[in-house]
Amino acid sequence: MPPSRPPVRRRLPGGLLRAGWLAPLGLLLLALLLAWGARLLYAEREQHYRHIIESSLAAINQLQVRSVASWRQRRLGEAEALSSDAVLARAVALWQQQPTPVRQERLRERLAGLVEHMQYAAAYLVDLEGRLLLDPQGVAGGSLPQAERAALEQALALGQAQATELQQHARFAFPYVALVAPLYDESGPVGALWLVLDARVALYPLLQAWPGGSRTSAASMLLRRQGDEVLFLSPLRQQAVPPASLRLNLWRSPDAPVVRAAQGARGTLYGHNHQGTAVLASAGAVPGTSWLLVSEIDAAEAFAEIRYGGWLSLTLYVSLSMLLLGTLATLWQRRAWRRERGFKERVQEQMRWLEAAQRAASVGYFVYDAERKLFTMSDMANTIFGLPLESDMTLRQWIEMLDGQDREPMLQAHARAIAEHRPLRVQYRIHPQGGLPLRWVEVRAEFGDGKGSPRSRMTGTVQDITERRQAELQLEHYRAALEAQVRIDPLTRLANRMALDEHMAQEWERAQRGAAPLALLMIDVDRFKAYNDHYGHVAGDRCLQSVARALALDSGRAGDLVARYGGEEFAVLLPGADEAQALAVAERLRLAVRALGLEHAAGAGEDGIVTVSVGVASVLPHQLAQPPAGAGMDAAQVLLRRADAALYRAKRCGRDQSMLYGPHCDNELHAPAGQVDGENV
Numbered sequence: 001m002p003p004s005r006p007p008v009r010r011r012l013p014g015g016l017l018r019a020g021w022l023a024p025l026g027l028l029l030l031a032l033l034l035a036w037g038a039r040l041l042y043a044e045r046e047q048h049y050r051h052i053i054e055s056s057l058a059a060i061n062q063l064q065v066r067s068v069a070s071w072r073q074r075r076l077g078e079a080e081a082l083s084s085d086a087v088l089a090r091a092v093a094l095w096q097q098q099p100t101p102v103r104q105e106r107l108r109e110r111l112a113g114l115v116e117h118m119q120y121a122a123a124y125l126v127d128l129e130g131r132l133l134l135d136p137q138g139v140a141g142g143s144l145p146q147a148e149r150a151a152l153e154q155a156l157a158l159g160q161a162q163a164t165e166l167q168q169h170a171r172f173a174f175p176y177v178a179l180v181a182p183l184y185d186e187s188g189p190v191g192a193l194w195l196v197l198d199a200r201v202a203l204y205p206l207l208q209a210w211p212g213g214s215r216t217s218a219a220s221m222l223l224r225r226q227g228d229e230v231l232f233l234s235p236l237r238q239q240a241v242p243p244a245s246l247r248l249n250l251w252r253s254p255d256a257p258v259v260r261a262a263q264g265a266r267g268t269l270y271g272h273n274h275q276g277t278a279v280l281a282s283a284g285a286v287p288g289t290s291w292l293l294v295s296e297i298d299a300a301e302a303f304a305e306i307r308y309g310g311w312l313s314l315t316l317y318v319s320l321s322m323l324l325l326g327t328l329a330t331l332w333q334r335r336a337w338r339r340e341r342g343f344k345e346r347v348q349e350q351m352r353w354l355e356a357a358q359r360a361a362s363v364g365y366f367v368y369d370a371e372r373k374l375f376t377m378s379d380m381a382n383t384i385f386g387l388p389l390e391s392d393m394t395l396r397q398w399i400e401m402l403d404g405q406d407r408e409p410m411l412q413a414h415a416r417a418i419a420e421h422r423p424l425r426v427q428y429r430i431h432p433q434g435g436l437p438l439r440w441v442e443v444r445a446e447f448g449d450g451k452g453s454p455r456s457r458m459t460g461t462v463q464d465i466t467e468r469r470q471a472e473l474q475l476e477h478y479r480a481a482l483e484a485q486v487r488i489d490p491l492t493r494l495a496n497r498m499a500l501d502e503h504m505a506q507e508w509e510r511a512q513r514g515a516a517p518l519a520l521l522m523i524d525v526d527r528f529k530a531y532n533d534h535y536g537h538v539a540g541d542r543c544l545q546s547v548a549r550a551l552a553l554d555s556g557r558a559g560d561l562v563a564r565y566g567g568e569e570f571a572v573l574l575p576g577a578d579e580a581q582a583l584a585v586a587e588r589l590r591l592a593v594r595a596l597g598l599e600h601a602a603g604a605g606e607d608g609i610v611t612v613s614v615g616v617a618s619v620l621p622h623q624l625a626q627p628p629a630g631a632g633m634d635a636a637q638v639l640l641r642r643a644d645a646a647l648y649r650a651k652r653c654g655r656d657q658s659m660l661y662g663p664h665c666d667n668e669l670h671a672p673a674g675q676v677d678g679e680n681v
């Protein structure tokens with residue numbers, strides 16, 4: 001588990017950053033533009049619908065005015081036709097002259113026919129004084145009401161039928177319009193017909209002809225002015241009271257359309273009706289009468305449709321605008337999403353590369369929280385420690401995994417790094433969980449992450465260096481073996497001259513420090529040239545190997561070094577040996593070679609075997625002064641030279657012997673003897 005995936009900082013180019021505030025501003029401007037457009041549209045539509053409603057109301061009003069006028073005209077025409085009926089007038093005259101039952105019955109039937117076929121509510125035959133003579137049931141009694149009497153007088157005066165105002169009378173239980181049609185025969189007027197039209201069935205339905213029956217507040221009213229009052233001739237919408245009883249004072253409701261109509265206003269009128277409701281009205285006068293017809297509608301109801309339509313269109317407009325804005329926002333958001341997805345994919349790809357690189361390099365990383373004592377680990381770090389992926393490691397787990405030899409030093413290094421906030425660079429061994437084999441790991445860690453994270457956090461890498469360590473050990477082994485090889489004489493398997501020089505330098509130092517003696521034996525095979533010449537070089541090599549083995553076997557103490565000095569010459573370094581001890585070793589070795597009994601037929605000795613001569617020297621290095629500058633040797637070489645001088649002396653003295661160095665030996669050397677100051681040997 002990568003501990004805390006590093007947050008990816010989105011670095012947007014300048015253009016995108018500018019687009020970041022330009023786009024919302026653009027959307028805001030677009031929204032304002034759309035709102036302004038919506039307002040204009042709404043105002044225009046409201047005006048349009050208002051005009052339609054006003055026109056419709058005016059049309060309805062005109063239609064009703066024409067209906068009422070034509071109805072009245074038609075009825076007057078019918079009365080006029082009856083007035084011109086000479087047969088009827090003659091029958092009335094004859095019945096008045098001689099009222100036989102037959103004549104009466106004919107007239108009664110005629111009246112009944114008028115009621116039945118002409119839809120009059122009542123029909124009477126009256127005399128010229130207004131007394132009722134006959135009705136559809138037979139002989140009638142009583143006389144004309146006041147208004148009809150006046151109408152009769154006017155009809156007789158003008159010689160034509162007359163209509164009365166819309167009125168009510170105790171004789172009838174309904175409002176009515178009366179027609180008075182005078183009857184004439186050759187001699188003159190003989191009477192008149194009084195024809196009664198029920199306003200409820202003949203007139204009022206004409207006022208109720210409204211298109212769109214659903215309209216509840218629409219109403220048309222017939223009215224006329226009477227002095228300072230408006231007299232309602234038709235019932236109001238909500239009131240079933242007789243129209244004659246409803247009057248409205250002109251001064252009490254000046255704003256009411258009916259009042260304004262009574263005062264002469266025509267056409268479209270806005271105002272409040274007598275109940276205080278805001279109304280829209282259209283007023284017109286019925287030709288040939290004093291009647292006014294006012295069509296009225298509740299303004300709220302009328303414009304509710306406008307508002308509804310307006311709101312509907314506004315809602316549609318706003319919805320479309322929102323849809324447009326939403327689409328733009330979605331496109332913008334999609335672009336942002338796509339960009340973010342691109343960033344994420346790039347980060348994930350880089351994380352995969354990082355993981356792959358970690359696996360390839362066996363490097364994991366971790367964050368250590370010193371306060372929680374917890375390591376948050378990457379997948380590779382968990383793999384190295386043998387932990388499940390995506391898990392954390394406690395400090396205790398880590399300590400338990402440390403190898404016993406490394407535990408204490410590592411805990412100290414860890415504690416020191418935490419206390420001093422110092423970088424940590426360590427290599428140690430762990431025993432991973434799950435029984436995995438021992439591993440070497442290298443940990444490099446720093447405090448903080450360079451970005452202001454708490455100083456109690458340590459961020460670092462852990463690398464599995466097991467293979468590297470094994471390779472290093474192997475290399476070390478090879479190197480040691482090689483170095484040993486370099487210091488071994490291939491023929492005799494003894495140390496070579498190089499090894500002797502190094503060893504002698506070390507032992508010289510040690511002897512100097514320890515104030516101990518250091519001895520050297522120089523051993524040379526006697527007359528070996530003759531041996532080679534006699535037995536050949538191969539045999540000579542075998543001889544040297546045998547001598548070497550004998551010297552090695554009998555050299556004695558640990559720390560002694562037997563080396564092949566060169567050719568048929570050997571050297572034995574004896575740390576701690578004084579002259580006597582060194583001489584004893586020399587003799588023992590010389591005898592050991594003799595004991596080999598190697599045939600040397602060409603030798604000058606009596607025994608005819610291989611022998612060696614030994615030069616012996618022992619010094620106390622701490623007592624030796626440094627050789628003078630320019631003498632061409634160091635202090636250790638003094639020992640070598642002395643042993644060599646003793647060897648020469650042994651050769652001169654007949655070979656097959658051990659010779660202890662003494663000043664007399666120096667004369668044996670060809671090269672000038674080394675100057676030794678203050679020597680006491």
Ligand SMILES: Nc1nc2c(ncn2[C@@H]2O[C@H](COP(=O)(O)OP(=O)(O)OP(=O)(O)O)[C@@H](O)[C@H]2O)c(=O)[nH]1
Nearest residue numbers: 525526527528529530532537538540541567568651
């Ligand atoms: N076979 C063989 N011969 C060697 C080797 N190294 C040196 N020699 C021979 O050893 C001989 C040494 O001869 P010299 O130095 O003259 O001395 P010597 O014959 O031993 O006589 P003295 O030392 O005086 O007793 C030479 O002939 C060398 O060739 C070697 O590794 N193998």
